[in-house]
Amino acid sequence: MTIKEKIDQLRAELHRHNYNYYMLNAPEISDKEFDDMMRKLQDLEKAHPEFLDENSPTMRVGSDLNKNFMQVAHKYPMLSLGNTYSENEVTDFYERVRKALNEDFEICCELKYDGTSISLTYEDGKLVRAVTRGDGEKGDDVTDNVKTIRTIPLVLHGSYPKLFEIRGEILMPWTVFEELNREKEIREEPLFANPRNAASGTLKSQNSTIVASRRLDAYLYYLLGEELPCDGHYENLQVAANWGFKTSEHTRKARSLKEVFEYINYWDKERKNLPVATDGIVLKVNSLKQQKNLGFTAKSPRWAIAYKFQAERALTRLNKVSYQVGRTGTITPVANLDPVQLSGTIVKRASLHNADIIEGLDLHIGDMVYVEKGGEIIPKITGVDKDARSMLIGEKVKFITHCPECGSRLIRFEGEAAHYCPNETACPPQIKGKIEHFISRKAMNIDGLGPETVDMFYRLGLIRDTADLYQLKVANIKTLERMGEKSAENIINSIAASKEVPFDRVLFALGIRFVGETVAKKIAKSFADIEELENADLEKLKSIDEIGDKIAQSILSYFSNPANRELVERLKTSGLQFSRTEEELDGYTDKLAGQSIVISGVFTHHSRDEYKNIIEKNGGKNVGSISSKTSFVLAGENMGPAKLEKAQKLGVKIVSEDEFLALIL
Numbered sequence: 001m002t003i004k005e006k007i008d009q010l011r012a013e014l015h016r017h018n019y020n021y022y023m024l025n026a027p028e029i030s031d032k033e034f035d036d037m038m039r040k041l042q043d044l045e046k047a048h049p050e051f052l053d054e055n056s057p058t059m060r061v062g063s064d065l066n067k068n069f070m071q072v073a074h075k076y077p078m079l080s081l082g083n084t085y086s087e088n089e090v091t092d093f094y095e096r097v098r099k100a101l102n103e104d105f106e107i108c109c110e111l112k113y114d115g116t117s118i119s120l121t122y123e124d125g126k127l128v129r130a131v132t133r134g135d136g137e138k139g140d141d142v143t144d145n146v147k148t149i150r151t152i153p154l155v156l157h158g159s160y161p162k163l164f165e166i167r168g169e170i171l172m173p174w175t176v177f178e179e180l181n182r183e184k185e186i187r188e189e190p191l192f193a194n195p196r197n198a199a200s201g202t203l204k205s206q207n208s209t210i211v212a213s214r215r216l217d218a219y220l221y222y223l224l225g226e227e228l229p230c231d232g233h234y235e236n237l238q239v240a241a242n243w244g245f246k247t248s249e250h251t252r253k254a255r256s257l258k259e260v261f262e263y264i265n266y267w268d269k270e271r272k273n274l275p276v277a278t279d280g281i282v283l284k285v286n287s288l289k290q291q292k293n294l295g296f297t298a299k300s301p302r303w304a305i306a307y308k309f310q311a312e313r314a315l316t317r318l319n320k321v322s323y324q325v326g327r328t329g330t331i332t333p334v335a336n337l338d339p340v341q342l343s344g345t346i347v348k349r350a351s352l353h354n355a356d357i358i359e360g361l362d363l364h365i366g367d368m369v370y371v372e373k374g375g376e377i378i379p380k381i382t383g384v385d386k387d388a389r390s391m392l393i394g395e396k397v398k399f400i401t402h403c404p405e406c407g408s409r410l411i412r413f414e415g416e417a418a419h420y421c422p423n424e425t426a427c428p429p430q431i432k433g434k435i436e437h438f439i440s441r442k443a444m445n446i447d448g449l450g451p452e453t454v455d456m457f458y459r460l461g462l463i464r465d466t467a468d469l470y471q472l473k474v475a476n477i478k479t480l481e482r483m484g485e486k487s488a489e490n491i492i493n494s495i496a497a498s499k500e501v502p503f504d505r506v507l508f509a510l511g512i513r514f515v516g517e518t519v520a521k522k523i524a525k526s527f528a529d530i531e532e533l534e535n536a537d538l539e540k541l542k543s544i545d546e547i548g549d550k551i552a553q554s555i556l557s558y559f560s561n562p563a564n565r566e567l568v569e570r571l572k573t574s575g576l577q578f579s580r581t582e583e584e585l586d587g588y589t590d591k592l593a594g595q596s597i598v599i600s601g602v603f604t605h606h607s608r609d610e611y612k613n614i615i616e617k618n619g620g621k622n623v624g625s626i627s628s629k630t631s632f633v634l635a636g637e638n639m640g641p642a643k644l645e646k647a648q649k650l651g652v653k654i655v656s657e658d659e660f661l662a663l664i665l
């Protein structure tokens with residue numbers, strides 16, 4: 001077998017196993033066998049770049065090259081649907097269709113998936129482009145990100161039209177959403193309000209490895225093209241399912257208005273048991289011929305309508321407001337409620353966000369409050385039933401002035417909604433929270449230590465801060481509750497292994513307010529070691545891409561605290577990585593610092609992606625479109641005429657490939 005044949009064989013097998021696993025839920029091989037096969041293919045592809053294939057299963061792993069999305073015009077505009085919340089309007093729609101068609105018709109009833117819409121183009125059975133809705137006329141090309149979604153086929157089976165589009169919804173399943181928010185909560189990052197925001201935020205991520213890790217899903221519901229297999233919309237989707245697309249198994253055809261309402265009423269309740277969010281039902285005239293006869297208004301088709309479910313709301317009593325202290329000292333007020341049934345779960349607590357919200361609601365203890373879940377997983381209080389207030393109305397809720405955990409006076413920064421406890425080095429939940437963040441997977445990745453173990457170690461005085469972890473011995477912990485020789489050894493080994501974690505993740509692990517993963521990466525690229533960072537002034541910090549006043553101030557404030565400097569010293573003495581390795585330093589310069597560069601055309605020496613990488617490694621920024629702020633256009637052969645004209649008009653310099661390479665030499 002030639003190398004090429006071997007590669008093709010591996011690709012075909014991996015496509016098949018991917019389908020078995022993600023679409024049929026029926027894997028034939030173990031995860032390990034799958035991973036091994038994938039690794040084998042990756043190695044071969046790396047050794048033989050001449051056999052590159054944009055649709056190889058390895059493309060699903062993502063790449064962490066930054067990208068600015070290209071805007072692409074939709075071949076068919078992406079329209080929205082007329083919305084209604086009323087059953088009468090559903091009847092009106094049905095009657096309108098009947099009058100206009102004056103013949104028998106069927107209505108295809110579908111779930112309205114609540115994610116972010118996507119248009120996929122397939123040519124010769126291969127995914128060639130994935131574009132977001134954008135403004136309906138043009139959207140962002142997010143193909144690389146979409147390729148990481150396992151339920152979207154990269155290559156199709158069976159016989160399909162040579163060229164077609166298929167549209168659908170990209171979703172984040174509830175379980176993934178909840179897990180992601182739990183992780184975000186630990187890191188004190190802002191939570192995603194609902195799976196829809198999480199899905200669209202993820203899809204727009206600049207880093208496709210992040211997209212790959214988020215386990216997005218997709219349902220396809222609209223086929224477009226010149227040569228579709230059937231006249232029925234429903235039938236087309238069934239055929240598309242055979243090509244490898246994930247279509248909803250809950251789609252039904254209705255032959256009467258009564259059947260339409262049966263579908264609506266069934267799903268209004270049953271949707272709570274679905275793994276993904278839905279916010280209504282979509283009704284579509286099934287025959288494409290009839291669709292064509294009915295046509296479109298300026299904004300939406302006359303052959304379809306969306307019936308939206310009412311967001312669920314419940315009325316219950318507010319018993320108490322308690323306050324949580326997070327890792328960086330943020331105080332979150334929480335409403336404690338009489339338990340109430342809402343969207344399938346029992347709600348006892350709801351976030352009150354901040355002091356302003358409490359004030360705005362004019363909240364009193366004992367009030368009857370409205371709780372809503374809508375698309376949001378964390379219930380919120382949307383109002384107070386003031387009529388239900390009796391003579392016995394409780395006290396007005398006043399935001400606390402002191403930390404409920406350590407008694408320190410709270411502070412509130414100019415222009416910020418949240419209150420903070422400033423006692424970062426001695427307030428127990430802040431200390432424990434910092435340790436939990438430090439050991440988390442994306443930080444130091446210390447296995448075997450969870451929040452309960454951290455809590456126990458803390459209570460027993462074994463650890464008071466993150467540096468104490470590196471002093472732990474098997475002998476100290478093996479006799480503790482739920483521990484044993486083996487798990488104690490695992491923990492100690494895992495702590496030791498974390499000494500190899502690279503500089504950027506160590507920076508992230510320190511838990512400096514506003515220094516998330518991305519910012520930590522940028523810092524690690526710009527500073528050779530922690531001393532350089534400790535000594536940087538405001539100007540120096542703000543000169544780094546993505547670091548503004550707020551982050552810079554937070555870094556300064558962190559290092560102005562002697563306790564933090566001492567902690568870093570102790571961690572350094574324990575052997576953690578506080579400088580970039582030679583490998584990370586390799587090839588980084590600031591020759592293009594502060595420059596915004598557009599790439600256009602075809603190149604001979606490197607690929608476009610490589611040029612993007614080169615620009616970033618040299619401190620520049622690759623941007624998608626030309627504006628007056630563009631420093632220059634890196635132009636290969638056949639630069640687009642529209643881009644050329646725009647550059648000339650704005651007086652933006654055009655730099656050839658060779659000139660560019662000389663520039664960064």
Ligand code: IVH
Pocket residue numbers: 079080081082110111112113114115116117133168169221222282301304306
């Ligand atoms: S059909 C021209 N079907 O709802 C009609 N849309 O406001 C094209 N959606 O942008 C859309 N589930 O993001 C259709 N089963 C479904 C849908 C659905 C969710 C979304 C879609 C669209 C919006 C319509």
